[in-house]
Amino acid sequence: MLFRLLNAWRADLVGKLMIALAHRGARNRTVFDRIARSIVSQVFVVPKKDDFMADEFIDNDTGYDLEELRRYQRGE
Incomplete structure (x- = not known):
């Protein structure tokens, strides 16, 4: 919604x-x-569809566990 306001009015007024x-x-x-x-x-x-920071791994609480990360860092 902020983008619409900035396109309709001057940015300093907004x-x-x-x-x-x-x-x-x-x-x-x-x-x-x-x-x-x-x-x-x-x-x-x-809006959820425009949020580029939203990550499905974080939202769904899925991802790598600690052991997988350690193996990756060691190069295994």
Whole structure:
């Protein structure tokens, strides 16, 4: 969603808006503060299909065990 905002508006305006919303969301005193926090959380969440940092091995808790890694490091 952040990419859409940056393409639609000037980047400096989006940056100032997000800083102001993050500042208000950090207070969490009024209803608007809670709304600002939810807006910031929705804008900065990367969709699962676009998240290049997501790794199936980590998400599914599969991968190498310690002995396999040691054998690999020793060259076996």
